[in-house]
Amino acid sequence: MASTERDMAPDSGEVAIRVRDLSVAFGDKTVLDHLDLDVMRGEVLGVIGASGSGKSVLARTILGLVPKRSGVIELFGRNIDDLRENERRLLEQRCGVMFQQGALFSSLTIAENIQLPMRELLHLSPSLLAEMAILKLDLVGLPPDAAEKYPAELSGGMTKRAALARALALDPEVLFLDEPTSGLDPIAADAFDQLLLTLKASLNLTVMMITHDLSSLHTTCDRVAAIAHGKVIALGSLQDLLKHKDPWLRQYFAGERGRTIFADEITA
Incomplete structure (x- = not known):
């Protein structure tokens, strides 16, 4: 229910x-x-x-x-x-978007994927970008050590959550x-x-x-x-x-x- x-x-x-x-x-x-x-x-x-x-x-x-x-x-x-x-x-x-299959960039770490919208649109220091990525990971129930992993290293469920974290990067x-x-x-x-x-x-x-x-x-x-x-x-x-x-x-x-x-x- x-x-x-x-x-x-x-x-x-x-x-x-x-x-x-x-x-x-x-x-x-x-x-x-x-x-x-x-x-x-x-x-x-x-x-x-x-x-x-x-x-x-x-x-x-x-x-x-x-x-x-x-x-x-x-x-x-x-x-x-x-x-x-x-x-x-x-x-x-x-507006935030989570595309089908996640659409994470395979050459970027999970933290870098999440930070990408912030880098393009906000003026944040590297330390603040790192902190924000961890906060978004926590928001979707992923552990901090997921930040330095690449998409290929995640399970399907973790990939979906990482993609959701990126969609929430700008607090839509x-x-x-x-x-x-x-x-x-x-x-x-x-x-x-x-x-x-x-x-x-x-x-x-x-x-x-x-x-x-x-x-x-x-x-x-x-x-x-x-x-x-x-x-x-x-x-x-x-x-x-x-x-x-x-x-x-x-x-x-x-x-x-x-x-x-x-x-x-x-x-x-």
């Missing part, structure tokens, strides 16, 4: 990310087709969809890593198209997670979910999490958005989505694992 932190309501209905009429295409292939979505401040929003449905493209477009064809994206109430370059950079610093308000528990065994995945809930509560984070992990959806998410055909086809609580009539959604939750995980919601 979900923890106490999971039951906390999002903060006051304030929108952290607003997406309206968003279209993204690669050549002749339309990936997002006039999509609308709000991410509320203080919530964990899970984003689900079939492979290739545009989940990661949506997150990358919000972050400015993929160009949009049309539409409006607002972060913290500000249209990113209306911002000057320096204003946009400051706004982007309020919004955290983007792309398949954070993929490749982890059930014990490590459950530990990561509980860590996310603890960090959300203690740091007052807003989280947009792309995932295929049904257990993570059940444990961590306040709401879930389902993407298909380039649009959000369903948005709401797990109970809302479990009752939805869309054939893909019904199939998504109908497997044996889904019936086991969502037994309480299905019978509610």
Whole structure:
């Protein structure tokens, strides 16, 4: 069952990310087709969809890593198209990103990976950078001696935590997670979910999490958005989505694992 932190309501209905009429295409292939979505401040929003449905493209477009064809994206109430370059950079610093598989630089130590955003954007002494790296490691439950290791020397679960530490390097308000528990065994995945809930509560984070992990959806998410055909086809609580009539959604939750995980919601 979900923890106490999971039951906390999002903060006051304030929108952290607003997406309206968003279209993204690669050549002749339309990936997002006039999509609308709000991410509320203080919530964990899970984003689900079939492979290739545009989940990661949506997150990358919000972050400015993929160009949009049309539409409006607002972060913290500000249209990113209306911002000057320096204003946009400051706004982007309020967001942290954990990419799929961690995306740590293999030639850098874990400490150097965590320090990289700080070196680029902050003016900190070497001693303070070292101290900050240790603090971030402690925040995600990694020991200090992980700082001098290289990514190849870490287990899968430790790699995910190190990537999360880097995502938290600049103390973001919004955290983007792309398949954070993929490749982890059930014990490590459950530990990561509980860590996310603890960090959300203690740091007052807003989280947009792309995932295929049904257990993570059940444990961590306040709401879930389902993407298909380039649009959000369903948005709401797990109970809302479990009752939805869309054939893909019904199939998504109908497997044996889904019936086991969502037994309480299905019978509610």
